[in-house]
Amino acid sequence: MQMPQPNANVLSRKAQIVARLRNVIPPDAVISDEMETRAYECDALTAYKCPPLAVVLPSSTEEVSAVLKVCHEMGVPVVPRGSGTSLAGGALPTADCVLLGVARMNDVLETDYDNRFIRVQTGRTNLSVTGAVEADGFFYAPDPSSQLACAIAGNIAMNSGGAHCLKYGVTTNNLMGVTLVQMDGTIMEIGGKHLDAGGYDLLGLICGSEGQLGVVTEATLRILPKPEGARPVLMGFDSNEVAGACVADIIKAGVLPVAIEFMDRPCIEATEAFAKAGYPMCEALLIVEVEGSPAEIDEQLALILEIARRHNPVELREAKDADEAGRIWLGRKSAFGAMGQINDYMCLDGTIPVSELPYVLRRIGEMSKEYGLDVANVFHAGDGNMHPLILFDANKEGDLELCEAFGADILRLCVEVGGCLTGEHGVGIEKRDLMVDQFAPADLEAQMAVKDVFDPAWLLNPAKVFPLAASESRRSVALAAE
Amino acid sequence: MRPETEAELAEMISAAAAPICVRGGGTRGVNLNGTLLETGGLSGITLYEPGSLTLVAQAGTPLAEIEAALAAEGQRLAFEPMDHRGLMGTDGEPTIGGVVAANVSGPRRVSVGACRDFMLGVRFVDGAGNIIKNGGRVMKNVTGYDLVKLMSGSWGTLGVLTEVSLKVLPKPETAACVLIDGLDDTEAVTAMAKALGSPFEVSGAAHLPVGPDETPVTMLRIEGFAGSVTYRAEKLAELFPDLAVRIERDADAVAESWNRVRDVAPFHGVAGDVWRVSVTPTDAAALAASIEADAVLYDWGGGLIWARVPEGTDVRARLGAFDGHATLVRGSGQPKFQPEPGPIAALSQGLRQKFDPKGILNAGLMG
Numbered sequence: 001m002q003m004p005q006p007n008a009n010v011l012s013r014k015a016q017i018v019a020r021l022r023n024v025i026p027p028d029a030v031i032s033d034e035m036e037t038r039a040y041e042c043d044a045l046t047a048y049k050c051p052p053l054a055v056v057l058p059s060s061t062e063e064v065s066a067v068l069k070v071c072h073e074m075g076v077p078v079v080p081r082g083s084g085t086s087l088a089g090g091a092l093p094t095a096d097c098v099l100l101g102v103a104r105m106n107d108v109l110e111t112d113y114d115n116r117f118i119r120v121q122t123g124r125t126n127l128s129v130t131g132a133v134e135a136d137g138f139f140y141a142p143d144p145s146s147q148l149a150c151a152i153a154g155n156i157a158m159n160s161g162g163a164h165c166l167k168y169g170v171t172t173n174n175l176m177g178v179t180l181v182q183m184d185g186t187i188m189e190i191g192g193k194h195l196d197a198g199g200y201d202l203l204g205l206i207c208g209s210e211g212q213l214g215v216v217t218e219a220t221l222r223i224l225p226k227p228e229g230a231r232p233v234l235m236g237f238d239s240n241e242v243a244g245a246c247v248a249d250i251i252k253a254g255v256l257p258v259a260i261e262f263m264d265r266p267c268i269e270a271t272e273a274f275a276k277a278g279y280p281m282c283e284a285l286l287i288v289e290v291e292g293s294p295a296e297i298d299e300q301l302a303l304i305l306e307i308a309r310r311h312n313p314v315e316l317r318e319a320k321d322a323d324e325a326g327r328i329w330l331g332r333k334s335a336f337g338a339m340g341q342i343n344d345y346m347c348l349d350g351t352i353p354v355s356e357l358p359y360v361l362r363r364i365g366e367m368s369k370e371y372g373l374d375v376a377n378v379f380h381a382g383d384g385n386m387h388p389l390i391l392f393d394a395n396k397e398g399d400l401e402l403c404e405a406f407g408a409d410i411l412r413l414c415v416e417v418g419g420c421l422t423g424e425h426g427v428g429i430e431k432r433d434l435m436v437d438q439f440a441p442a443d444l445e446a447q448m449a450v451k452d453v454f455d456p457a458w459l460l461n462p463a464k465v466f467p468l469a470a471s472e473s474r475r476s477v478a479l480a481a482e
Numbered sequence: 483m484r485p486e487t488e489a490e491l492a493e494m495i496s497a498a499a500a501p502i503c504v505r506g507g508g509t510r511g512v513n514l515n516g517t518l519l520e521t522g523g524l525s526g527i528t529l530y531e532p533g534s535l536t537l538v539a540q541a542g543t544p545l546a547e548i549e550a551a552l553a554a555e556g557q558r559l560a561f562e563p564m565d566h567r568g569l570m571g572t573d574g575e576p577t578i579g580g581v582v583a584a585n586v587s588g589p590r591r592v593s594v595g596a597c598r599d600f601m602l603g604v605r606f607v608d609g610a611g612n613i614i615k616n617g618g619r620v621m622k623n624v625t626g627y628d629l630v631k632l633m634s635g636s637w638g639t640l641g642v643l644t645e646v647s648l649k650v651l652p653k654p655e656t657a658a659c660v661l662i663d664g665l666d667d668t669e670a671v672t673a674m675a676k677a678l679g680s681p682f683e684v685s686g687a688a689h690l691p692v693g694p695d696e697t698p699v700t701m702l703r704i705e706g707f708a709g710s711v712t713y714r715a716e717k718l719a720e721l722f723p724d725l726a727v728r729i730e731r732d733a734d735a736v737a738e739s740w741n742r743v744r745d746v747a748p749f750h751g752v753a754g755d756v757w758r759v760s761v762t763p764t765d766a767a768a769l770a771a772s773i774e775a776d777a778v779l780y781d782w783g784g785g786l787i788w789a790r791v792p793e794g795t796d797v798r799a800r801l802g803a804f805d806g807h808a809t810l811v812r813g814s815g816q817p818k819f820q821p822e823p824g825p826i827a828a829l830s831q832g833l834r835q836k837f838d839p840k841g842i843l844n845a846g847l848m849g
Contacts, residue, residue, distance in 0.1 A: 112764075113675075113679055114672075114675040114679070114763070114764050115675070115762055115763050115764055115785075116675075116678065116679060137679075137681070138679075158624060159624045159628070161622050161624075165622065166621075169595060169599060170622065170624075172599075172628065172631065173595050173599045182825070186825050188823070188825045188826055189823075190826065192762070192805045192806065193762040193805045193806075194760045194761050194762055194785060194805055194806035194807070195591065195592070195596070195760055195782060195785050195786070196585065196587070196591075196596055196598075196635070196760055197635060197807075198760070198806075198807025198808075198809065198819055198820035198822070199807075199819055199820070199822050199826070199830055199848055199849065200632060200635070200636055200640075200829075200830050200833060200848070201585070201598060201631045201632055201634060201635050201636075202632075202826065202829060202830075203631075204598060204628055204630075204631025204632065204634070205627065205628060205629070205631060205632045207628065207631075208624050208627065208628045209627050209628075225678075225679050225680055225681045226681060227681050227683075228681050247533075248533030248534070249533070251532075251533055251534075251535060251652075252532050252533050252555070252556075252652075253652075254556055254652035254653070254654070254655065255652070256651065256652060292710060293710075293713060293714075293717075295709060295710075295713055296706075296707075296709070296710040296713060296714075299707050299709045299710055300707070300710075303707075351620040351621070351622045351623055352620065353531065353534050353536065353619060353620060354531075354533060354534040355531055355533060355534050380622070382621075383620070383621035383622045384534070384620050384621060384622070385620075385621075385622040418618065418619055418620070419618065419620050420618050420620055420623045420625040421625045422623075422624050422625050423620070423622035423623060423624065424622055424624055425624070426624050427624075427625060427626065431625070435625070435626065438625055438626075439615070439626065440615070442612045442613065442614050443614055443615050443616065443626075444626070445612075446608065446612070446614045446616070446629060446837070447616075447626050447627040447629065449836040449837070450627055450629070450632075450833065450836070451627075452832075452836065453829060453832035453833055453836060454829065465626065465627075
């Protein structure tokens, strides 16, 4: 993955830039020592590393504004960072950037149960948002796998999803308002404690814009009353096709489970060796979870089990208590960790129409043989968001490149069958150059025109999302202005 | 102008130099100066996969055609778009493109989301005649910027929609309504907040200060499988031991009463301007009082106030500064949309210049 040449003019002015930043925020919030900036050299896409010019850790919206104003005046690119858990390189620095981390901004500002929202600073972690309201019977619905660590800022930037979005939606469906700081330092409130936009849906535009339109410092999030209970059921099938058909039948029957998770044989074997959850050895496994009162759960599960039985399952396992429910989820929740134990892996997240599931899994299997790299599939089946994990050996010459080429082919396949490159991880640098496979030039031009409006100098997270060639003329205008 | 294909539409817009008034079925009362551009020639469902909960249709497809196709598979548009004809005194056939362009959402918006939350993808022609696609037909998609949201609710000012792709949901087996009689507006908002904060999945919460019996009634809707609806309706009623609570269990009667809320039926055929005000629910009663309206109706647990006022009333002046926005739905004499603060207005203006450089698409409608 290529990154643009750092701007020599910016690099040469490091001392002045750092000095001006120390003038506008407390000196201890500016890190310029090369040993210390190294801690911010990458996010969770660890194959790519580059320490930034400097790191700033502001404590308030006003400090963010002051920092951005300085960088704007001095023509310095800014890369915003939540907790650095992006799998797509969304927070990967460049050598000529100021990395703006929101980690020190993690307060709860307001909770309002009557109006069902919480307002937080965006450095707060996803799970701790729910943590702030769960004692009162509420929760924040989007639940990305990294929820223990990932920040709301990053969730908004990437429009993060999670296992339960079939019912509750993703971040954009649960975001009511933000405080946004534009690259020139302008602070604005978009949305609020009410529903929907009075004019254009700028909130919807900002969510998922990968930190390229502004820095979100505060967010008003919709919270929901916790359901009375939830219960999963586990089903094993002897082919991916049958499991896929079962998913479609459940949905067509009018049941809306909160989650439908799918694991294929390589994934089952790896997680079983690692977590010993007692999963059946079969070709495809589904975990379906429903919510409600005990009686409601019984009513829904009866229907789901009846549908499953029509597909001749090799295993049907109901959770009778919390312990059994935990065991059903155990393997799924440790799937990524299990893969990490046996190999380096690359996790993709293309989405496909649910109806294409069997075909896509078969093609991935064939490509796996062609590339000579193993793949395990674990994904959110209800919404078609795949997570193929390609296993490779980072210490083996050329293996990473081979893995990336394989990954790109899988994503092109997702687009070919009517899907998309990324369902919840974002484009970042990882899928940047594949955008031309999904979008025509006019489609990309329309998106880049939005960035022109919000950040005319293209200083915010500039080398992400769009193919470098497509965004070059815009980025070089910023350079020429130096 | 009435294009039959997307390419033809692109040519028309590309060649146009004068203002264009974009129209789906013409039911939502947008009448602007300019050449009329009707989307009715771009019609038809292009893809419907019930097992994937996905429907794709050309923008000019009649809403009724879509609703019938969904009903045949036991599914529906969960965001419950209102039919504006009764309120606006219009006729014609509402189109799916019109629903999306105006982000039309009904009572269920409070629980499942707005039209924009169910939008998966769009194709449109911008003001320069470029054909642009964004999003797609899958439920999770973060590939590039979300222009789907931007186009939803942009009222044809940034581009003319040609195709929309939507997430649909199963139609529940049945519905019931918990009714509370005799509450004043403040008490009603409190009761609705309690209901929406319960785990019983209330899918609609409205208050009619003047109900069908000429007395106040607060409505709380429950939907789902029969056993579950019975259970939840009873549990919900138990939350209000000191109030006059009844349960309507006839699903047809429930549907009828919520259609009346959705379409603001109490204001049909009565003269006056009609405003739609989105607010923080617990501010609703006080804000509604400040409007000094001839009649109000609360939806979304109080988060949406429908107000009927004498023609020409400046409702925004009466509301003063508040968290939310007021839209003039029926009437003239005031800007249709809430004026935006400077920095946001500048962004909106910038987007219009990029997407409609000639300034010809529904010019002036959104600022």
